[in-house]
Amino acid sequence: MKKEYSCKVISRCMLNADTAYIEIKCPEIANEANPGQFVNISCSRFLKRPFGIASVNKAEGTFKIGVKVVGKGTTEIAAFEENQEISVLGPLGNGFTIEEGKKYILVAGGTGVFPINFAHEVLTSKAIVHTVVEGFRCKEQIVLNDPSYILTTDNGDAGIHGNCCNGLDTIPEEKLKDSVVMCVGPLPMMKAVGNWAASHGLKCFVSMEQRMACGIGICLVCICKIKAEKEGQEFEHKRCCKDGPVFPYEEVIW
Amino acid sequence: MSSSISVNVGKVELKSPLILASGTCNFGHELSEYYDLSILGGLSSKGLTIKPRVGNEGVRVAETAAGMLNSVGLQNPGVDYFIENDLDYMNSLGCGRIINVAGHSFDDYVAMIEKLDPHKDKIDALEINLSCPNVKAGCMSIGSDPEQIKLIVSALRERTDLPLWIKLTPNVTDIKTMALAAQEGGADAVVLINTLLGMAVDIKTRRPILRNNTGGYSGPAVKPVAIRMVSECYQVLDIPIIGCGGIMNYEDVIEFMLAGASAVEIGTASLIHPACPVDITRDLENWCREQGEDLKSLTGTLKLW
Numbered sequence: 054m055k056k057e058y059s060c061k062v063i064s065r066c067m068l069n070a071d072t073a074y075i076e077i078k079c080p081e082i083a084n085e086a087n088p089g090q091f092v093n094i095s096c097s098r099f100l101k102r103p104f105g106i107a108s109v110n111k112a113e114g115t116f117k118i119g120v121k122v123v124g125k126g127t128t129e130i131a132a133f134e135e136n137q138e139i140s141v142l143g144p145l146g147n148g149f150t151i152e153e154g155k156k157y158i159l160v161a162g163g164t165g166v167f168p169i170n171f172a173h174e175v176l177t178s179k180a181i182v183h184t185v186v187e188g189f190r191c192k193e194q195i196v197l198n199d200p201s202y203i204l205t206t207d208n209g210d211a212g213i214h215g216n217c218c219n220g221l222d223t224i225p226e227e228k229l230k231d232s233v234v235m236c237v238g239p240l241p242m243m244k245a246v247g248n249w250a251a252s253h254g255l256k257c258f259v260s261m262e263q264r265m266a267c268g269i270g271i272c273l274v275c276i277c278k279i280k281a282e283k284e285g286q287e288f289e290h291k292r293c294c295k296d297g298p299v300f301p302y303e304e305v306i307w
Numbered sequence: 308m309s310s311s312i313s314v315n316v317g318k319v320e321l322k323s324p325l326i327l328a329s330g331t332c333n334f335g336h337e338l339s340e341y342y343d344l345s346i347l348g349g350l351s352s353k354g355l356t357i358k359p360r361v362g363n364e365g366v367r368v369a370e371t372a373a374g375m376l377n378s379v380g381l382q383n384p385g386v387d388y389f390i391e392n393d394l395d396y397m398n399s400l401g402c403g404r405i406i407n408v409a410g411h412s413f414d415d416y417v418a419m420i421e422k423l424d425p426h427k428d429k430i431d432a433l434e435i436n437l438s439c440p441n442v443k444a445g446c447m448s449i450g451s452d453p454e455q456i457k458l459i460v461s462a463l464r465e466r467t468d469l470p471l472w473i474k475l476t477p478n479v480t481d482i483k484t485m486a487l488a489a490q491e492g493g494a495d496a497v498v499l500i501n502t503l504l505g506m507a508v509d510i511k512t513r514r515p516i517l518r519n520n521t522g523g524y525s526g527p528a529v530k531p532v533a534i535r536m537v538s539e540c541y542q543v544l545d546i547p548i549i550g551c552g553g554i555m556n557y558e559d560v561i562e563f564m565l566a567g568a569s570a571v572e573i574g575t576a577s578l579i580h581p582a583c584p585v586d587i588t589r590d591l592e593n594w595c596r597e598q599g600e601d602l603k604s605l606t607g608t609l610k611l612w
Contacts, residue, residue, distance in 0.1 A: 055340045057580060099526060100370050101579065126370075142581070266368045266375060267578035270337040272330070273353075273379045274368035290361050290382055295337065 073131035080114030088172035089148030093268035095140035105168035119167035162238025188217035247302030270295025321348030328574030329407035349403025359385035365518025374526025378519035438476035438501030453488035460492025541567025557590035
């Protein structure tokens with residue numbers, strides 16, 4: 054049976070002025086989690102808050118989340134203290150499918166770096182060839198960057214001047230061939246990256262985001278427009294939390 | 308000393324007063340990953356309509372103080388799909404099987420009942436949704452007019468022997484009039500209350516948060532309204548009441564039952580703590596044991612000042 058876990062905050066640090074990186078102890082979640090999945094975390098606000106799993110340490114039974122402060126809930130969660138007991142549901146949703154023998158291109162925009170970081174960890178541990186592209190607005194927003202990544206900033210004050218697609222354009226053709234693209238970021242960015250992938254003949258998976266309540270598929274509020282399978286129907290509303298958050302780019306109605 | 312938590316809603320016997328409220332449990336698949344739903348008194352299906360509905364566009368939820376607004380708009384696969392794909396599953400859960408029926412018109416409700424009645428061996432009660440605030444026609448607009456409530460309920464009464472539970476909207480001046488109209492139409496019970504119509508505004512964009520502008524307000528914030536309506540209706544009705552609105556724990560259940568509810572529905576709480584009925588069931592059993600009384604004996608025993 055799945056359950057709501059009572060977990061302890063192991064550590065917290067600030068990655069930049071408004072982004073916290075929090076390590077939480079929960080061996081069950083650490084064991085089960087796949088890249089692209091998320092957890093739903095309680096605070097004193099009414100609803101839980103969803104966060105993509107950013108890193109897992111199975112040996113220690115811990116996982117990490119990145120928390121960018123955007124409102125009252127995230128302000129509180131970003132200030133969680135060491136040893137604080139918190140209530141967590143997870144891992145939730147369908148993550149990215151990782152297959153041995155394939156190559157991957159990981160593309161992250163903004164807070165999308167957190168789930169992409171976890172995908173990078175898993176691919177590295179399985180020795181699967183992959184390239185990481187990270188895009189941020191400016192230098193101050195850069196988090197979880199590695200010199201091996203392709204970095205872009207909108208204002209050009211670090212890395213390549215431009216967006217993720219400008220970063221993707223720098224990948225040599227032989228590296229691109231037969232790669233699968235995984236993308237997490239703001240909607241316009243995912244749309245552009247999906248479009249880029251399609252124009253290069255590459256399959257692309259995106260992680261959709263919508264205001265969420267339950268996180269487990271019972272309330273039907275976090276919908277995403279997906280092309281309908283049934284004939285005569287243009288689209289259906291699928292649940293980001295339960296049917297996604299990861300969907301094939303070409304199935305999403307943008 | 309007897310200390311059972313089983314209850315009756317008219318002729319329907321439930322092992323527990325806890326029913327999962329329509330629209331907060333789908334058809335049970337997802338929550339059964341968290342606990343054995345056979346502990347429940349019942350599960351009320353996602354509101355079904357005659358044809359599938361994709362529901363409302365865009366942002367469908369807004370968090371508010373002690374509650375939330377939703378504007379799902381009755382997204383559901385349609386009654387035919389439900390009968391073919393989900394009814395047997397609901398039947399296998401081992402709890403009361405309540406089918407929530409929504410419509411846009413008199414004809415819709417009648418057609419729905421005619422489709423569901425042949426499956427009566429798999430249904431314990433039909434919950435007639437005359438109260439969804441998130442669709443443009445039918446539902447709440449019907450449930451705000453006592454003449455129409457009576458008309459629809461009596462038409463359904465002629466077409467089925469299944470218990471008819473009428474889920475009413477609190478967005479009316481006098482809930483008693485609506486409940487009495489349902490009773491006169493031949494209802495077996497009323498469910499009080501559906502969500503309160505509300506709105507939340509994003510001060511940055513200066514627009515409503517919900518793409519539908521308005522939505523249904525639920526959660527602990529609405530509980531006092533629901534309790535008041537249950538109490539008012541209990542004074543005038545002969546048929547049982549199922550209480551619903553902001554129940555988060557066993558004390559809330561007892562409060563509703565004292566005010567006049569024979570059973571209760573848990574909705575928004577499942578969105579926060581999926582397995583909360585497990586705790587509430589345990590706490591109710593302990594409470595009844597301590598008090599040395601059957602839970603059902605509480606109904607309507609509130610002494611008003």
